[in-house]
Amino acid sequence: MWDGDPLPGPPFENFSVNGQTIARFNLDLSVMKLGDGPRGPSWLARMLALRDALGPFRLAYLETLLRVADMRASAAEAQSLET
Numbered sequence: 001m002w003d004g005d006p007l008p009g010p011p012f013e014n015f016s017v018n019g020q021t022i023a024r025f026n027l028d029l030s031v032m033k034l035g036d037g038p039r040g041p042s043w044l045a046r047m048l049a050l051r052d053a054l055g056p057f058r059l060a061y062l063e064t065l066l067r068v069a070d071m072r073a074s075a076a077e078a079q080s081l082e083t
Contacts, residue, residue, distance in 0.1 A: 003029040 001007075005027050016022070030037045034044060041049070051059055 001027055003027060 007025060007027055028039070031039055031041075031043050031046070034042050036042065036045070040046075054062070
């Protein structure tokens with residue numbers, strides 16, 4: 001995928017999540033550039049602010065929780081596809 005490519009999604013044009021309609025959109029990699037851009041601080045600046053606010057160990061703990069939740073969801077989906 002490249003900057004500006006449409007993101008894959010459901011087979012229909014708009015979809016609803018928690019009562020909010022979300023239209024399909026294109027990939028925007030402008031936050032990957034260094035410095036502030038039209039969408040605010042860069043990815044690096046955001047991650048450094050997060051590290052400074054939470055500390056490296058709390059941030060690592062939260063990342064671990066997120067990864068475990070992702071692995072469990074992926075395993076549950078794979079299991080449901082097998083049956």
